[in-house]
Amino acid sequence: MEFKLNKKMNLNPALFEPGCKKESTRDGWGRELAVLGGEDEKIVALTADLSGSVRTNWFEEKYPNRFFNCGVAEQNMASVSAGLAMAGKIVYFSSFAVFSPGRNWDQIRVNIAYNNLNVKFSGAHAGITTGPDGATHQALEDIAIMRVLPNMTVVVPCDAKQAQKAARGAYERDGPVYIRLGRENIPVFTSDSTPFEIGKINVLNDGKDVVIVACGVEVYAALLAAKKLSCEGINAAVLDCHTVKPLDIETIESYAKKCPKMIICEEHQINGGLSGAICEQLCERGLNVKVARIGVKDTFGESGNGLELLKEYGLDSEAIYRACKKMIE
């Protein structure tokens, strides 16, 4: 069976080729932030001593007077951002996700979310693919602690191009937006013309035998799994659920009705993240769907190469493939 992707998605035609360009989501986000800075003087950016790592340095180079390095002080950074936003600025800040929103959740909750301010912040080095730094630096809980906040939007881009669009989407959207970014260079499998709208799932592949819903690095892994399944005549739908909140439950529901076998994949704890968000709503809607969750199984990570860790922790395309097979059998 030939593996035909949804043409409307305009994915990179070279997406399965070894030479497919690789880039991290932090790169896409940082590049777009520097572009946005030239379009709107209201935009300011902050970081907490990680400008190069989180890619605010490109904004910093172009607009030094609108860039503020807070030093190693994430709590202050979040509240300073709130002050700037109260005065009418559109504020972007970034650090590693374990520190921000990991360490400054209270400040984000009270100063930013409660006030519904225009603060667009990214948590870089999220997920197990953060790699060698080990468990302390691998944020696996950030989706959970952000999606529970009222007024908050939570976006998990699947590649650098989408991260770029997410940075712009956050600018165009009122209120606080959290964007989850990764460190690892991963295939850039979408293109400039791939649609992106916050809160709207991209159906990358239509299918009727099993439905794979994924976000972040797991989307590409899901495509690889679907491709492999297609060789066996199994037709897997692949939904890129880049926005965890607000969740595009209508699209998920329509697929759940077509095929009540769902694999939900995220580079996050299996509890509280994307699968949690989906299952909460599926249950409430009374949909009888069989669900398997691909995620870190209530454990901490460890040091290693990013891609190696994906495999070790059961998050790679093989794990998704096996979960699909098991569900269909």
Next chain:
Amino acid sequence: MAFEKIKSVKELKLAASEIRCDIIRMLVESKSGHTAGSLGMTDIFAALYLGVANHDPKNPDWDGRDKILLSNGHICPILYATLAYCDYFPRSELMTLRKLGSHLQGHPHWGHLPGIENTSGPLGQGLSQACGLALADKLDSREGLIFCLTSDGEHQEGQTWEAVMFASKYKLGKIIQIMDRNNIQIDGNTEDIMPLESLKKKYEAFNWEVHEVDGNDMSAVLSLLEKLSAKARSSGGNSAPIIIIANTLASKGFYSAEGSYKWHGKTPSKEEGEIALADILAASEKIRAE
């Protein structure tokens, strides 16, 4: 047009007495809230809102205003009572404090009530918010000052010191912090729970301009605030941030409660409220006779 300032110390003292009475009435009615800090800071609130700051209750969002942030949000009865005194909203609303549907939330919420410049409650966040506002004002060449009212207790929060460093780095000279140094916190005296001294030396070490004042001496408070405001306005916003360590008496004016940490988060009963009001009104008569 900005609020017409009161420059007479006697009039400010009388206004402070009226505001203190409102605080007592509110707290007796709500049966929930914080007495000690609210009463201790009343003289400073009166001097700042009625005598020093540029603001306009008829136009709360006036771009050229001075912004007054409250970092230790739990003393909001004094904020609400002062805002009502300035006519930001009807005084009758004070009696809705902490009740369902009220604009007067248990801790202040930005946008919930005119005149509120920041959301606070969890301690140690106000000075950071003040830094953000001051940075924005610098970028946009706004003229107003940023007054940030903090407590001594919240200097046990690490974030306060993050903001102290930040304000110093960016030379946020339009920030005037006023710290309520009343030496108490919920569980006891600050120097027993977690010693803070020497606050003056600490701020000096962080390159702030440090002043001290008896926070219940209206004449001293007014003249210091006037002097430092004029200085901060003329600095062009590129000098050391300023802190006033205001030594205050917790529960000032309600004699039997004065100085005691036990009144940090307690409200007066109806009977205690009557005693407090009698204390305040008697003092008020003395001021009138001066």
